Amino acid sequence: MNLALWIAAGLLAAVALVGGITKTFVPKERLAAQHGGEWTRNAGVGFVKTLGVLELLAAVGLVLPAALDIAPVMVPVTALCWILLMVGAMVTHGRLGQFKLVMVNSVYLLLAAFIVGGHIAA
Template identity: 65%
Template sequence: MDTALWIAAGLLAVVALSGGATKAFVAKERLARFPGGEWTGSAATGFVKGLGVLEILAAAGLILPAVAGVAPVLVPVTAACWVLLMIGAMITHVRYGGVSAVLLVNLFYLGLAVFVAAGRFGPHPFTA
């Protein structure tokens, strides 16, 4: 089970890093042309860039605390925050594009985050 939790956290970290880097470093006008990125056209640039930076920090929070052995409780806390982020993402995608494949991808990421949070808060925490 520990291996499955590491794989799920690693996958979420890759998703967070790639999505965050895209939001932080790609112009929002270009992001608005991507499938699922329509919402960025009406969002403030600072909001989009700030969200990107938070996603990059989430990528670090899903892996580094456990690897470094410093405050490993931050891993499930970050996963729980990712659940909230995915709920917001799904609401936004429904508002801007209706039900689409992007919504299903967000639902998959939400499921992974619930798995990591529940597993690390519950029966498989990191031991100090």
Template identity: 70%
Template sequence: MNLSLWIAAGLLAFVALAGGLSKTFVPREKLATLPGARWTGRASTGFVKTLGVLELLAAVGLILPAVLDIAPVLVPVTAVCWILLMIGAAVTHLRDGEARFVALNLVYLALAGYVAWGRFGPESFTG
């Protein structure tokens, strides 16, 4: 189970890193032309960049606290935050009629739920 939790956290960290880099460094106008990012055309640049930075922090928070053994409780806390972010993302994609992205958000949400459950519970870093 520990290995599967690491894999799930790693996958989520990769997704967060990719999303965070694009939202932080790709111009909002260019993002708005990409599949699944139509919403960025309606959002302020500051909001998009803030989400990007939060995703970069999530990528770090899902892995580094456990690897460095510094406040490893931040791993499941970050997973819970990712769940909240994915709820917002799913609602946004649902409004835009992008069902495949809603499904993808729900997969990420489920993975984050698994990480949160596993790291708060049976495979806690404090136990």
């Protein structure tokens, strides 16, 4: 189970890292032009960058506390926060009719729920 939790956390951290880098460093106009980036058209630059920073922090929080054995309780807390972020993403993409992205976000949500549940059971 421990190995499965590490793999799940690593995968989710990689997703968060890529999303965070993209939202933080790619201009909003370029994001809006990409498939699935339509949500950024009506969002402020600060909001998009804030989401990017939160995703970067999630990437760190999903791996580093357990790897360093410093406050490992932060891993399931971060995963729980990721669940909340994915609910918001699913609502946003659902309103835009982007149901494939809703399904992708639901997979990320389930992965995070596995991490939370695995750490609670341990």
